[in-house]
Amino acid sequence: MKDKPTERAGYHHGDLPAALTAAAIELLDERGMDGVTVREVARRAGVSPGAPFRHFADRQALLTAVADRILVDFAQWQLGMVESMDGSMMRAFGLGFIRFAIRHPRRFELIRSRVFGSSQPAELHQRLSDIEQVYTDIIVAEQKAGVLRPGDPAIVGLAGQAIVYGLSQMITDGYLPPDRAEQLAEQVLDTFGLGIANSPGPGEP
Amino acid sequence: MKDKPTERAGYHHGDLPAALTAAAIELLDERGMDGVTVREVARRAGVSPGAPFRHFADRQALLTAVADRILVDFAQWQLGMVESMDGSMMRAFGLGFIRFAIRHPRRFELIRSRVFGSSQPAELHQRLSDIEQVYTDIIVAEQKAGVLRPGDPAIVGLAGQAIVYGLSQMITDGYLPPDRAEQLAEQVLDTFGLGIANSPGPGEP
DNA sequence: CCTTCATGTGCGCAGTGCTACCACACACGG
DNA sequence: CCGTGTGTGGTAGCACTGCGCACATGAAGG
Numbered sequence: 001m002k003d004k005p006t007e008r009a010g011y012h013h014g015d016l017p018a019a020l021t022a023a024a025i026e027l028l029d030e031r032g033m034d035g036v037t038v039r040e041v042a043r044r045a046g047v048s049p050g051a052p053f054r055h056f057a058d059r060q061a062l063l064t065a066v067a068d069r070i071l072v073d074f075a076q077w078q079l080g081m082v083e084s085m086d087g088s089m090m091r092a093f094g095l096g097f098i099r100f101a102i103r104h105p106r107r108f109e110l111i112r113s114r115v116f117g118s119s120q121p122a123e124l125h126q127r128l129s130d131i132e133q134v135y136t137d138i139i140v141a142e143q144k145a146g147v148l149r150p151g152d153p154a155i156v157g158l159a160g161q162a163i164v165y166g167l168s169q170m171i172t173d174g175y176l177p178p179d180r181a182e183q184l185a186e187q188v189l190d191t192f193g194l195g196i197a198n199s200p201g202p203g204e205p
Numbered sequence: 206m207k208d209k210p211t212e213r214a215g216y217h218h219g220d221l222p223a224a225l226t227a228a229a230i231e232l233l234d235e236r237g238m239d240g241v242t243v244r245e246v247a248r249r250a251g252v253s254p255g256a257p258f259r260h261f262a263d264r265q266a267l268l269t270a271v272a273d274r275i276l277v278d279f280a281q282w283q284l285g286m287v288e289s290m291d292g293s294m295m296r297a298f299g300l301g302f303i304r305f306a307i308r309h310p311r312r313f314e315l316i317r318s319r320v321f322g323s324s325q326p327a328e329l330h331q332r333l334s335d336i337e338q339v340y341t342d343i344i345v346a347e348q349k350a351g352v353l354r355p356g357d358p359a360i361v362g363l364a365g366q367a368i369v370y371g372l373s374q375m376i377t378d379g380y381l382p383p384d385r386a387e388q389l390a391e392q393v394l395d396t397f398g399l400g401i402a403n404s405p406g407p408g409e410p
Numbered sequence: 411c412c413t414t415c416a417t418g419t420g421c422g423c424a425g426t427g428c429t430a431c432c433a434c435a436c437a438c439g440g
Numbered sequence: 441c442c443g444t445g446t447g448t449g450g451t452a453g454c455a456c457t458g459c460g461c462a463c464a465t466g467a468a469g470g
Contacts, residue, residue, distance in 0.1 A: 012435065012448055038427065048450045050429080055448095059427065117378040151396055159393045163364065166371025173322040188364045191356055192397060218418080243458065253419050255459080260417090264458065412470085419464070426457065433450070440443085 017055045017065070019045045024066045028106050033113070038062065067114040070107045071127060074100055088147050089138045091189055094164040098185045101168035108172050116165075149193055163192060222260045222270070224250045229271045233311050238318070243267065272319040275312045276332055279305055293352050294343045296394055299369040303390045306373035313377050321370075354398055368397060 013019060023044035027036050038059050039049045056062040081096030082089055101108040115128055139157050142148040148156065167188065171181045218224060228249035232241050243264050244254045261267040286301030287294055306313040320333055344362050347353040353361065372393065376386045 016448080037425085039425080049427095050451075051449050053428065112374075112378065116375070116380045152392075155389070155392050155396050158389060159368065159397050162368050162371035162375065162393060163397075164371070165374060166367035166369070169317075169370060169374050170321070170367060173317065175321050184360070184363060187357075187360050188367060191360050192364050192368075221417080242456090244456085255420075255461095256418050258459065414467100414469085416467090417465085419462105421461085421463100423460080424458090427455095429452100429454085431451085431453105433448105435448085436446095438443105438445085440441100 013047065016045065016047065016051065020052055020055065020062065021065050021069050024062060028066065028110060032106050033110055036063065064114060067110050070111055071115060074111065075131065088142060090142060090148060090160060094160060094189055097164045098168050099182065101171050102178060102181055105172035108168060163188065218252060221250065221252065221256065225257050225260065225267065226270050226274050229267060233271065233315060237311050238315055241268065269319060272315050275316055276320060279316065280336065293347060295347060295353060295365060298340065299365060299394055300391065302369045303373050304387065306376050307383060307386055310377040313373060368393065
């Protein structure tokens with residue numbers, strides 16, 4: 001009936017869920033979150049409009065799967081970023097976050113709205129609190145080492161999150177020009193103590 | 206035909222655009238941005254589904270009008286906030302921003318995505334750059350007065366925006382519990398120099 | 411009083427998420 | 441080797457959306 005000889009082995013797809021999430025990510029990058037429509041995803045995977053619902057309860061479930069997939073990639077990305085940079089790990093973490101937002105603004109938008117938001121999916125929440133634990137440990141360690149300013153780790157951590165979160169958001173919103181964004185972010189991070197820290201800033205004795 | 210005797214003067218509504226934006230804001234607060242559907246807005250205003258398109262080119266135009274309306278209120282809110290607080294105006298500005306986000310998360314979401322984003326509407330952009338000018342002037346003035354840390358005003362300003370922006374976003378995302386959000390925000394602001402500034406923080410001599 | 415024209419109505423189109431119901435293909439038990 | 445059954449995908453359809461279009465209405469100006 002439909003002649004897509006190379007894309008389909010037969011009547012059964014083989015691994016439709018994977019193909020669907022892949023198509024969804026592609027669509028996400030192209031058109032943003034609202035552009036990810038179930039029908040279009042199915043179209044790109046070469047299946048009928050109803051087929052995705054065999055594997056995902058609803059559109060939200062699809063997006064959750066996509067978010068989960070992206071989160072894994074993101075975690076790896078940040079890990080590589082931390083390993084390849086010297087200096088404060090906090091700074092590396094933050095910069096990794098921001099660079100990801102610059103490179104994949106739509107994906108960042110997705111994980112922002114689904115992971116950091118008060119959505120329900122327990123698995124994602126688990127993944128997040130794991131990351132958060134690592135994050136807090138680093139703060140305490142770097143405070144002990146004198147790399148980060150002292151003070152309630154919760155507040156210092158929250159401040160760091162807020163700056164990074166805010167910068168990333170401003171970037172994905174298009175508020176900061178993408179080409180200058182990274183440089184500006186580094187300046188902000190350094191000025192406000194996520195890099196050199198513990199000293200008020202370059203303008204004071 | 207339709208018996209809504211008290212809500213309609215006659216066939217002509219009188220001021221449908223205003224009624225529509227009002228209904229849209231109401232709907233926005235209840236169901237969020239995606240919940241603002243043209244038909245439901247029309248329903249609440251007591252007119253036919255097609256009527257809004259006489260006054261707004263499309264749904265986006267309606268949302269832009271709503272955003273503009275909200276921005277005006279927001280500017281007034283922030284102004285009142287600055288006047289009623291003593292200490293750093295930067296701090297007052299930031300706290301005003303954050304408090305607005307706490308009180309009206311959906312409205313904050315709207316103006317974030319439409320005003321701070323790289324959307325086109327020139328009138329909104331104008332309004333924004335006005336605010337930004339005031340904002341920058343304050344930074345320079347407070348730096349001269351020694352209330353804010355020295356350094357490139359652009360970077361200091363950007364950092365302040367990022368923190369406030371980030372905190373607000375975390376709040377509307379539900380990442381911070383609403384009841385503790387304001388207190389946490391104040392602590393972060395003070396620790397990172399938007400309040401007491403110019404001194405590294407309360408944890409140091 | 412009659413004309414004019416902005417304003418709101420009614421209808422229809424395309425596209426969406428989602429759901430029954432149907433059809434096929436592969437894997438299994440005989 | 442062959443039926444058969446279950447999971448996987450297809451089709452049709454519902455309710456909803458945004459958005460044009462032709463038409464009706466009623467308030468204002470000659």
